[in-house]
Amino acid sequence: MAAELSVRDVSLHFGGVNVLEKISIDITAGQVVGLVGPNGAGKTSLFNCISGHYQPSSGSILLDGIETAHAPASRMASLGLARTFQHPALRLDATVLENVMLGAHSWLPGGPMSWSLRLPATGRAEREARGEALALLDRAGLAWAANVPADELSHGLHKGVELCRALLSRPRLLLLDEPAAGLSHGEVEKFIETIRGLRIDFDLTVVIVEHHMGLISALTDRVVILDHGAKLMEGTAAEAQSDPRVVEAYLGKEVTDDESA
Amino acid sequence: MDKIFANRWLRLAALAVFAVLLIVAPLVSSRFINYQLSMIAVFAVALLGLNIVMGYTGQVSLGQSAFLGLGAYIAAYGVRNEWNLVLVLLLCAIIPAAVGMLVALAAARLRGLALAMITIALPIIGIPLARRFSEFTGGSQGTTVSFLGAPDWSGLANDQWQYYVVLTIAVVAFVLARNLVRGRVGRAFAIVKENESVALAMGVSPYRYKVLAFTISSLLGGVAGFMYLAIVQFTSPETMNFFTSINLVAAMVIGGSASIVGTILGAIYYVLVPVVAGQVNSSRTALISGAILLAVLFLLPRGLVSLPRRMSLLIGGTRRRGASPRDDQNSPDGASTADPGTPETPTAHEERQAR
Numbered sequence: 162m163a164a165e166l167s168v169r170d171v172s173l174h175f176g177g178v179n180v181l182e183k184i185s186i187d188i189t190a191g192q193v194v195g196l197v198g199p200n201g202a203g204k205t206s207l208f209n210c211i212s213g214h215y216q217p218s219s220g221s222i223l224l225d226g227i228e229t230a231h232a233p234a235s236r237m238a239s240l241g242l243a244r245t246f247q248h249p250a251l252r253l254d255a256t257v258l259e260n261v262m263l264g265a266h267s268w269l270p271g272g273p274m275s276w277s278l279r280l281p282a283t284g285r286a287e288r289e290a291r292g293e294a295l296a297l298l299d300r301a302g303l304a305w306a307a308n309v310p311a312d313e314l315s316h317g318l319h320k321g322v323e324l325c326r327a328l329l330s331r332p333r334l335l336l337l338d339e340p341a342a343g344l345s346h347g348e349v350e351k352f353i354e355t356i357r358g359l360r361i362d363f364d365l366t367v368v369i370v371e372h373h374m375g376l377i378s379a380l381t382d383r384v385v386i387l388d389h390g391a392k393l394m395e396g397t398a399a400e401a402q403s404d405p406r407v408v409e410a411y412l413g414k415e416v417t418d419d420e421s422a
Numbered sequence: 423m424d425k426i427f428a429n430r431w432l433r434l435a436a437l438a439v440f441a442v443l444l445i446v447a448p449l450v451s452s453r454f455i456n457y458q459l460s461m462i463a464v465f466a467v468a469l470l471g472l473n474i475v476m477g478y479t480g481q482v483s484l485g486q487s488a489f490l491g492l493g494a495y496i497a498a499y500g501v502r503n504e505w506n507l508v509l510v511l512l513l514c515a516i517i518p519a520a521v522g523m524l525v526a527l528a529a530a531r532l533r534g535l536a537l538a539m540i541t542i543a544l545p546i547i548g549i550p551l552a553r554r555f556s557e558f559t560g561g562s563q564g565t566t567v568s569f570l571g572a573p574d575w576s577g578l579a580n581d582q583w584q585y586y587v588v589l590t591i592a593v594v595a596f597v598l599a600r601n602l603v604r605g606r607v608g609r610a611f612a613i614v615k616e617n618e619s620v621a622l623a624m625g626v627s628p629y630r631y632k633v634l635a636f637t638i639s640s641l642l643g644g645v646a647g648f649m650y651l652a653i654v655q656f657t658s659p660e661t662m663n664f665f666t667s668i669n670l671v672a673a674m675v676i677g678g679s680a681s682i683v684g685t686i687l688g689a690i691y692y693v694l695v696p697v698v699a700g701q702v703n704s705s706r707t708a709l710i711s712g713a714i715l716l717a718v719l720f721l722l723p724r725g726l727v728s729l730p731r732r733m734s735l736l737i738g739g740t741r742r743r744g745a746s747p748r749d750d751q752n753s754p755d756g757a758s759t760a761d762p763g764t765p766e767t768p769t770a771h772e773e774r775q776a777r
Contacts, residue, residue, distance in 0.1 A: 212622075212623060213622070214619060214622060214623070233622075233627065234622035234623065235621075235622050235625055235626060235627040235628075235630075236625070237623070237625070238623065238624055238625030239625055243623070244623050246619065246620065246623075250616065250617040250619070250620045252612055252613065252616050255612065259609065262609060263609045263610075263612075263613055263624050263626075264624060265606075266606060266609065266610060266624050266625050266626055267624065267625030269605075269606045271606065272607075273602060273607050273634060273638070276601060276602055276605045276606055276607050277598040277599065277601045277602040277607075278598070278601070279601045279605075283605060283606070287605055287606070326624070327623075330624065330625065
């Protein structure tokens with residue numbers, strides 16, 4: 162059920178700026194792949210192309226063989242794609258549970274008419290979604306927070322809530338944009354455990370954009386290194402860390418375990 | 423758990439008392455009070471529409487009065503031609519909804535001021551149109567109708583009967599709207615207001631939900647127009663007046679945006695404050711209304727609906743913090759929940775770091 166992602170020759174230009182230059186990546190079902198590179202390398206832009214937030218200038222993106230390069234972003238959730246953001250954008254005035262429930266949008270049935278009349282089908286589906294949301298929160302150790310307004314939680318917990326929201330959409334491909342940014346050391350450790358658990362319990366393909374090399378080495382099967390909008394290399398995390406080109410572009414200068422916290 | 427239950431029973435009890443009051447009130451009140459109560463119901467529905475598009479979905483709409491007027495004109499035309507009243511009410515919902523949707527299909531791509539300008543145009547265009555098509559609208563003089571008199575079997579006076587009719591329509595509108603904003607569609611509205619990128623990622627098309635919100639808003643505006651005609655029995659181009667729209671926006675903010683109860687409070691404010699101000703000093707109505715507006719916004723920036731929360735914060739502000747150790751008992755995994763009791767410092771600190 163995990164999705165297969167194939168990015169072929171994707172380029173992205175904003176005016177005269179080449180943000181991405183003919184990037185090709187193949188990710189087989191169930192893999193966890195890290196997308197690494199210095200700031201401005203184009204990692205998040207590539208993410209946005211995959212998730213439909215940007216339309217690539219050329220090239221194709223296949224999700225389980227379906228061309229999605231020009232599909233509207235709002236359709237991607239129903240194709241099995243979920244993503245998180247660098248800054249978890251939660252509704253701070255709403256409860257944690259309400260925030261997570263948004264994740265069910267793509268599979269909850271019924272339009273405005275049936276929801277305003279509260280037809281039985283909508284009630285059933287809502288209860289089902291609520292149960293699933295609570296189970297996800299419980300799994301993330303956040304069950305206690307379900308009815309707490311989101312603005313009373315810390316940044317680290319927001320990331321957890323956001324992950325639950327993404328998972329409630331029942332994704333087959335999960336894109337995580339800098340999940341460790343702003344987390345404490347302990348929270349990163351816990352996050353690594355969470356993702357490992359997800360791989361076992363959910364049938365998922367995961368792509369992670371991250372600066373935190375500890376996290377990347379611990380979690381990924383493979384990493385793709387981007388620099389200046391082009392693919393620099395592809396291999397295991399260990400290979401990447403010893404590759405001189407990578408060291409030069411990125412790792413040699415910046416990486417330490419607590420630097421990205 | 424006890425607290426939740428107590429709260430729920432308290433709410434049900436309050437609702438029951440409120441319902442009884444609404445039903446009994448017109449039987450023991452003067453015509454004047456019945457008229458004011460009916461007007462509150464009318465403007466509550468208009469405000470409900472405005473709140474869906476502005477409060478819940480975060481899209482500026484300054485044209486609600488145009489839909490109010492359109493609904494009133496459709497109702498007047500239907501009544502004069504002796505159409506079935508249920509049909510007239512349906513038309514008062516459908517035609518403004520269709521107009522609102524057409525406008526929104528073009529306007530929902532815009533944001534902020536540009537969107538506000540388009541919605542301002544509606545009453546500005548609506549008023550001369552209403553004057554022009556005088557065979558439908560009665561021109562500048564307006565049009566007077568007489569309908570919805572109390573049937574003999576009811577034993578009610580006309581004003582009481584009309585009150586019950588508009589109250590019924592308002593209750594139905596509020597129940598449907600409440601259901602809508604509490605489920606899938608309401609969450610979609612809220613995320614469109616909060617963050618369109620996240621909305622897209624969750625499978626919500628912001629454009630589609632903005633159009634939907636405008637459509638529902640116009641529909642409710644049209645229905646409020648029908649109700650308005652039922653109570654006032656007269657409408658003119660003045661019904662569409664742009665200042666009505668502005669006052670409705672102010673009333674929505676004062677009542678509480680994105681809140682059902684706030685909508686009702688806003689309608690009470692909208693109808694009663696000018697009356698009260700007029701009785702205090704009839705030559706200073708606007709001044710007194712303005713002072714009340716400023717006072718409410720200053721003391722309760724989230725509207726009248728936030729009064730209970732504000733009070734409880736003032737009285738027992740520290741209670742919630744003290745209650746959080748319960749969390750440790752519930753969660754087997756203490757790691758992330760160990761410090762919810764002191765969320766303040768790490769939150770602020772980490773957020774600064776994240777930036």
